[in-house]
Amino acid sequence: xxxxxxxxxxxxxxxxxxxILLNKRKTTFEGQSKTCLTLVADETxxxxxxxxxxECDAFEPGDIICLTDGIFSxxxxxxxxxxxxxxxxxKVGEFTMAYVxxxxxSEIEWVHDPSQSKFVQKIVISPYxxxxxxxx
Numbered sequence: 001x002x003x004x005x006x007x008x009x010x011x012x013x014x015x016x017x018x019x020i021l022l023n024k025r026k027t028t029f030e031g032q033s034k035t036c037l038t039l040v041a042d043e044t045x046x047x048x049x050x051x052x053x054x055e056c057d058a059f060e061p062g063d064i065i066c067l068t069d070g071i072f073s074x075x076x077x078x079x080x081x082x083x084x085x086x087x088x089x090x091k092v093g094e095f096t097m098a099y100v101x102x103x104x105x106s107e108i109e110w111v112h113d114p115s116q117s118k119f120v121q122k123i124v125i126s127p128y129x130x131x132x133x134x135x136x
């Protein structure tokens with residue numbers, strides 16, 4: 001399994017990881033699509049996670065989630081991890097997982113490095129999520 005600190009933007013669904021859901025924004029509707037943005041974390045980093053459709057109602061803060069074949073990409077002016085059409089999210093436990101809230105991988109400016117044919121970190125915009133305030 002990949003640690004959240006090791007995820008990088010890519011155009012393929014190949015991220016397999018596990019994390020705890022820390023915070024969840026209210027569900028929004030964009031046409032026929034239901035979405036909700038969340039903050040998730042593991043023991044190495046945090047990241048914004050985008051739920052779609054029925055996933056929005058299936059998970060609550062405190063749930064430990066396993067992501068299979070996920071994707072980390074730029075969506076609606078935000079970097080977010082998500083299952084996408086080919087990925088899968090599954091609840092595997094609740095409340096008992098160590099985590100950190102910094103660095104937040106969604107708060108990094110990523111740039112494409114043609115010499116490596118991948119995205120690399122340019123600068124850290126904010127160590128914590130600017131959408132979800134740190135948990136005291």
